[in-house]
Amino acid sequence: MTVQELPGAGADYRPTPPPAWRPRIDAAPLLPDTEPHRVLGTPAADRLDPALMRRLYAELVRGRRYNAQATALTRQGRLAVYPSTVGQEACEIAAALVLEEQDWLFPSYRDTLAAVARGLDPMQALTLLRGDWHTGYDPRECRIAPLSTPLATQLPHAVGLAHAARLKGDDVVALAMVGDGGTSEGDFHEALNFAAVWQAPVVFLVQNNGFAISVPLAKQTAAPSLAHKAVGYGIPGRLVDGNDVAAMHEVLSEAVRKARAGGGPTLIEAVTYRMEAHTNADDATRYRTDAEVEAWRAHDPIMLLERELTERGFLDDEGIQAAKDAAESMASDLRDAMNADPVLDPMDLFTHVYAEQTGQLREQAALLRAELEAEEQ
Amino acid sequence: MATATAAKPATMAQALNRALRDAMADDPSVHLMGEDVGALGGVFRITDGLTKEFGEDRCTDTPLAEAGILGTAVGMAMYGLRPVVEMQFDAFAYPAFEQLFSHVAKMRNRTRGAMPLPITIRVPYGGGIGGVEHHSDSSEAYYMATPGLHVVTPATVEDAYGLLRASIASDDPVIFLEPKRLYWSKADWNPAAPAPVAPIGRAAVRRTGASATLITYGPSLPVCLEAAEAAREEGWDLEVVDLRSLVPFDDDTVAASVRRTGRAVVVHESTGFGGPGGEIAARITERCFHHLEAPVLRVAGFDIPYPPPMLEKHHLPGVDRILDAVARLQWEN
Numbered sequence: 065m066t067v068q069e070l071p072g073a074g075a076d077y078r079p080t081p082p083p084a085w086r087p088r089i090d091a092a093p094l095l096p097d098t099e100p101h102r103v104l105g106t107p108a109a110d111r112l113d114p115a116l117m118r119r120l121y122a123e124l125v126r127g128r129r130y131n132a133q134a135t136a137l138t139r140q141g142r143l144a145v146y147p148s149t150v151g152q153e154a155c156e157i158a159a160a161l162v163l164e165e166q167d168w169l170f171p172s173y174r175d176t177l178a179a180v181a182r183g184l185d186p187m188q189a190l191t192l193l194r195g196d197w198h199t200g201y202d203p204r205e206c207r208i209a210p211l212s213t214p215l216a217t218q219l220p221h222a223v224g225l226a227h228a229a230r231l232k233g234d235d236v237v238a239l240a241m242v243g244d245g246g247t248s249e250g251d252f253h254e255a256l257n258f259a260a261v262w263q264a265p266v267v268f269l270v271q272n273n274g275f276a277i278s279v280p281l282a283k284q285t286a287a288p289s290l291a292h293k294a295v296g297y298g299i300p301g302r303l304v305d306g307n308d309v310a311a312m313h314e315v316l317s318e319a320v321r322k323a324r325a326g327g328g329p330t331l332i333e334a335v336t337y338r339m340e341a342h343t344n345a346d347d348a349t350r351y352r353t354d355a356e357v358e359a360w361r362a363h364d365p366i367m368l369l370e371r372e373l374t375e376r377g378f379l380d381d382e383g384i385q386a387a388k389d390a391a392e393s394m395a396s397d398l399r400d401a402m403n404a405d406p407v408l409d410p411m412d413l414f415t416h417v418y419a420e421q422t423g424q425l426r427e428q429a430a431l432l433r434a435e436l437e438a439e440e441q
Numbered sequence: 442m443a444t445a446t447a448a449k450p451a452t453m454a455q456a457l458n459r460a461l462r463d464a465m466a467d468d469p470s471v472h473l474m475g476e477d478v479g480a481l482g483g484v485f486r487i488t489d490g491l492t493k494e495f496g497e498d499r500c501t502d503t504p505l506a507e508a509g510i511l512g513t514a515v516g517m518a519m520y521g522l523r524p525v526v527e528m529q530f531d532a533f534a535y536p537a538f539e540q541l542f543s544h545v546a547k548m549r550n551r552t553r554g555a556m557p558l559p560i561t562i563r564v565p566y567g568g569g570i571g572g573v574e575h576h577s578d579s580s581e582a583y584y585m586a587t588p589g590l591h592v593v594t595p596a597t598v599e600d601a602y603g604l605l606r607a608s609i610a611s612d613d614p615v616i617f618l619e620p621k622r623l624y625w626s627k628a629d630w631n632p633a634a635p636a637p638v639a640p641i642g643r644a645a646v647r648r649t650g651a652s653a654t655l656i657t658y659g660p661s662l663p664v665c666l667e668a669a670e671a672a673r674e675e676g677w678d679l680e681v682v683d684l685r686s687l688v689p690f691d692d693d694t695v696a697a698s699v700r701r702t703g704r705a706v707v708v709h710e711s712t713g714f715g716g717p718g719g720e721i722a723a724r725i726t727e728r729c730f731h732h733l734e735a736p737v738l739r740v741a742g743f744d745i746p747y748p749p750p751m752l753e754k755h756h757l758p759g760v761d762r763i764l765d766a767v768a769r770l771q772w773e774n
């Protein structure tokens with residue numbers, strides 16, 4: 065019997081699965097909101113915790129100052145490059161602050177600020193960008209993975225680590241950060257799929273800042289939103305205003321709580337904007353207009369919070385000044401630390417390739433040592 | 442008692458399976474993962490019975506995604522586990538290369554030694570089993586060219602066990618290349634008293650000889666031993682060196698042999714151009730120039746994409762091609 069001869073087989077015949085087949089889950093609850101979640105400036109702001117908000121405010125101000133200082137350091141030749149997060153501080157700060165001490169952060173190359181907000185020494189966080197080594201800290205000590213330059217490749221690491229922790233019975237959540245461009249990479253998809261299948265305690269945070277270097281989101285994806293991508297993997301997707309630090313904190317904490325309780329992964333898309341160029345080496349005027357940037361300036365994360373808190377009487381001039389002073393002192397410490405020339409040992413080049421040097425590396429180390437000794441004489 | 446511990450014929454596949462089992466039993470942080478490694482025991486049955494014995498959390502059928510498999514293994518190793526990853530076939534490991542090159546090979550270095558990654562990546566490699574396209578690649582040169590990885594390949598049943606145990610015990614990532622056409626090769630082997638864990642980075646002289654050295658590894662070892670036997674009739678007394686480890690490379694054993702014999706042929710399935718043989722020949726030349734009676738020759742696979750199964754016998758270095766090269770070692774200026 066051919067398909068054409070099957071009962072009911074007409075020109076529009078399509079084989080249907082047997083009745084036992086059904087989708088594993090109802091996709092509807094996984095669908096993200098159509099509008100980014102907001103708290104500031106909405107009735108939801110009534111539930112704000114003043115102490116937490118003041119803390120977030122101080123961190124935002126410090127983060128902005130950190131961005132400015134790091135950018136200045138590139139002009140002075142103290143940093144090889146710096147990808148600024150001006151405008152995205154709410155995402156960076158919230159991501160760091162929702163984690164418990166035992167949790168792990170998996171930052172992308174742009175997320176130095178999140179690492180600093182998690183408590184990493186600002187100077188150690190900049191080692192990669194200064195160029196004296198690749199990672200300036202012990203990831204196990206601070207539970208921050210090395211800043212990942214190859215896009216989205218750190219996401220499967222976060223899944224594996226969270227999975228391993230759960231196998232060991234440890235109460236650990238991994239939070240992994242990626243940009244909008246990074247969501248096109250295969251590793252993004254594989255990480256989401258593994259996390260979903262393993263129900264790993266992971267939170268994926270996409271900072272949709274509008275551009276991957278010069279390429280706008282519309283040329284990156286045809287999906288209704290990046291949060292929608294979660295649905296196909298069977299995990300919830302959330303859409304949130306990335307400039308609203310209260311909303312970011314709320315959505316991220318909820319996802320972390322859920323992961324910790326064994327509820328599996330969540331994908332969060334934070335809608336934000338990169339106010340500065342991709343890095344100091346980029347010319348943003350080639351691909352976007354001043355008008356667009358100005359429109360986002362009116363939606364600045366610090367301004368949104370400051371307005372809300374002062375209107376509610378949670379923050380006064382004194383509080384604002386205190387935040388500024390703390391930020392200023394961080395910046396001046398960083399400046400001092402970065403103005404000292406690092407002392408580098410070229411022999412380190414051979415020290416950390418393998419646990420034990422191979423014969424091949426021992427020969428090459430001897431060559432370099434001889435060259436260094438000759439230079440000294 | 443004595444009979445229970447007697448050596449019996451065992452296949453390389455059995456020795457590998459035993460090595461995995463012993464490693465898992467000895468160390469609870471050893472985790473196996475890959476495609477079909479669970480109920481099926483892997484397409485070559487190397488992980489046979491391990492899910493049953495150790496549970497799905499220790500021997501895990503993963504989603505079908507090589508970058509995901511290796512990428513999640515990185516995270517697991519970051520948290521203190523010792524993942525052993527199976528890539529189903531040589532040419533299907535390529536999607537994982539980004540994770541391999543950018544993270545696995547570099548994590549120790551990037552973190553100044555703070556975060557070593559003890560991951561073993563098992564890759565069945567090479568041809569000669571009549572596999573269709575994408576099932577017979579010899580990809581060792583890619584791995585060798587990447588600092589931070591050890592590259593190991595057994596050619597005997599005993600080494601299959603000893604080197605795999607050593608690889609899993611290593612604090613560095615190891616590419617463990619399994620010569621798939623030797624999976625069913627047999628040798629007397631005593632599973633109750635397996636050979637001690639073989640140190641990574643030492644070559645073995647499998648046959649001593651005086652007139653030339655064949656340098657080889659993995660699937661080409663039996664071919665070279667056969668060629669050495671055949672060469673006896675023509676008056677050649679060939680030494681055969683089995684590298685066992687491509688990285689680190691055992692310059693000492695190789696150079697000592699070539700200094701004794703004065704002549705060398707490197708034999709492997711991988712392409713000659715840009716293949717391991719070029720590196721090996723250069724190393725020999727640098728160390729043994731004054732001892733050489735002839736140029737170091739290479740007998741390698743042709744510089745072509747791996748051929749279809751019905752033509753692979755023309756591509757693979759065989760006894761005759763090795764003997765022809767040996768004849769050319771009778772170098773006249």
Ligand SMILES: Cc1ncc(C[n+]2csc(CCOP(=O)(O)OP(=O)(O)O)c2C)c(N)n1
Binds near residue numbers: 174213214247276338
């Ligand atoms: C695998 C990979 N391909 C290309 C690059 C070069 N690159 C660096 S940043 C970038 C754009 C990233 O955009 P997005 O993911 O949106 O992050 P953002 O920079 O906006 O934070 C590109 C293409 C890279 N780092 N890694």
